[in-house]
Amino acid sequence: MDEAAFLDSYDPDRFERPSLAVDLILTSVVNGAPAVLLHRRRDHPFAGSWALPGGFVGIGESLDDAARRVLVDKAQMDGAYLEQLYTFGAVERDPRMRIVSTAYFALLPAERFMTAAALALAQIDRPEDGTATASIAGEPVPLAFDHAAMLDLAIRRLRGKLDWSPVAFALLPERFTLRALQDVHEAILGRPLNKPAFRRRLIDSGRIAATGERETGASFRPAELYRHVGQG
Amino acid sequence: MDEAAFLDSYDPDRFERPSLAVDLILTSVVNGAPAVLLHRRRDHPFAGSWALPGGFVGIGESLDDAARRVLVDKAQMDGAYLEQLYTFGAVERDPRMRIVSTAYFALLPAERFMTAAALALAQIDRPEDGTATASIAGEPVPLAFDHAAMLDLAIRRLRGKLDWSPVAFALLPERFTLRALQDVHEAILGRPLNKPAFRRRLIDSGRIAATGERETGASFRPAELYRHVGQG
Structure with missing residues (x-):
């Protein structure tokens, strides 16, 4: 069988596969504190919790394109500094089904950040020895899924890169x-x-x-x- | 349709989803040069090319567990220093179907590295201004998929981390x-x-x-x- 025949006969549905999503950590520094844009979930799972904006990766869409699309669709923003952070792949991270999520951070100057009216501005709180949490107007807000771990890694990555990257x-x-x-x-x-x-x-x-x-x-x-x- | 209505009507199987794989960059330093373990593909696609060992992520398996399983199954090795490198998500990276792959590097001392008999030892060649390539016994070997880009990122990441990580x-x-x-x-x-x-x-x-x-x-x-x- 040559490669063309092999590809013709290949059945991609032989195995059950995870779903793939992207989540954005839209970050800036506002009033001297690291800040992130969140939206409040109205639906299950985690109804009432706050979450990072995200979306599923389309079958014909690269990961980077999916991240850019979410940035435009959910934050009405374009042209941020986007960088892949880490792919979160624990089995139970989403109660709906198996979803693996690639987290990106999107860095923006505070001025541009303020125009993302669809999302709420939260401060990132990171005690030296714990996982990052978020607060809005001084009130801690519960984060959906493993989004606290995503925030935490984003801050650690920023700290690590501060001195040698832009x-x-x-x-x-x-x-x-x-x-x-x-x-x-x-x-x-x-x-x-x-x-x-x-x-x-x-x-x-x-x-x-x-x-x-x-x-x-x-x-x-x-x-x-x-x-x-x-x-x- | 607002977001609530959208989520209410959301059917996880309505959209085609990418497949998810892991690939391992099993790296050591052998005879003063960075080295990687490769296998030669017997089957399509890229039959005859050399490739990083990899495999699909199971529906009930975390990304890290999938990387550890590939390490044991394909390299007969256990206990390496495993670290997630990057998720490669270009649309056309695999001719079979849409496959997103999370690359891990697995670092090992040269002595342990030599025991991975199922795989061939290749030297990583990285001209300062280009993408990494691999050679076996001095002969350049063609790499399947985007595995040259994975090798290149692995070397760049190692260079970046050398002075502050273990x-x-x-x-x-x-x-x-x-x-x-x-x-x-x-x-x-x-x-x-x-x-x-x-x-x-x-x-x-x-x-x-x-x-x-x-x-x-x-x-x-x-x-x-x-x-x-x-x-x-």
């Missing part, structure tokens, strides 16, 4: 002050950083460049604006 | 010489390292400790044996 810059507008950059680092790391050491390190890294412009607005002494340059 | 130690026996540790680093990075600087950095890192023992064998001046300690 994730911090994906959370900021194109031009930003050093104070705003430090705020993002501190929010992700969950601890304060020494201001002179942070500024020296970032400027010495060659990853940012001064634009020669200054912020506009109410500031008494407007700070200089920087932009991200180079690979990292 | 991956290098997973590629070594429990007790190792500083020369062997440097060999592993050089093989993964694909470039030589300065010996005194490497030794100072590793010893200062607190990640290794001298055992007080020395290697046995033919060496004229047997080197001291170290072991991995701590989190990294």
Whole structure:
């Protein structure tokens, strides 16, 4: 049998297969804290719980395309920095049926984040020694499925990548002050950083460049604006 | 139709779903070069090409369990350091049908690696600016599916993690010489390292400790044996 004949006779339905979904961790830093967009589930399972926006992967759709589609359809957003985070494949993670989910994070500057009106803004709370939880207006909200584990991994991944990848810059507008950059680092790391050491390190890294412009607005002494340059 | 109505009428079997597989990048450093275990495909598709060992994910099996099962069934190995690498979800990656594959790497010391008799040992070749390829006894071998991309990502991930994760130690026996540790680093990075600087950095890192023992064998001046300690 040649390959064409083999493919013609191949029966993909011989085995039961899991369903495949994507879930999005739409993250930004808002008011000095890591934040995520959630929607409240009206239906079973987990009715009343909050959940990450997600959807099933179509038969003719790549994983990345599915993530982009969910971003547009459920968050009415486009053009975020999207990155595959991890595939969650525990057998009992969804009570409906076997569903394996590939989690993506989508990083956005706070300003763009606020336009996702269909979803609610939650703060990500991550005690040093536990799993991440979320709260809305100070009230902890219960998360559906294994979405707390997804949030937790997203924060850990962001912490791990902060110093050598452009994730911090994906959370900021194109031009930003050093104070705003430090705020993002501190929010992700969950601890304060020494201001002179942070500024020296970032400027010495060659990853940012001064634009020669200054912020506009109410500031008494407007700070200089920087932009991200180079690979990292 | 609002979301509630949509979910009420939702039939999980209404949509065709992708199949889900795992593929293993069984990696070690052998004779100073990164190596991977491959099998030659006898059947279509890609008959005659070399491929990573893999298999479909069972309906009642977690992704991690599927990876462990493939490790035992196809490589006759157990107890490797297994880590999920990435989920490959391009639509046309398998000509049989839509198959999404979660790649895992399995890291092993060279000694244990040699016992996987069912598979062939291939060297991973990675030109600085291209995709990884594999060769057996110096001859390049064609890889099935997107397995060259999986190999390439595995090497890039190992490079990225070398300095802060225990991956290098997973590629070594429990007790190792500083020369062997440097060999592993050089093989993964694909470039030589300065010996005194490497030794100072590793010893200062607190990640290794001298055992007080020395290697046995033919060496004229047997080197001291170290072991991995701590989190990294």
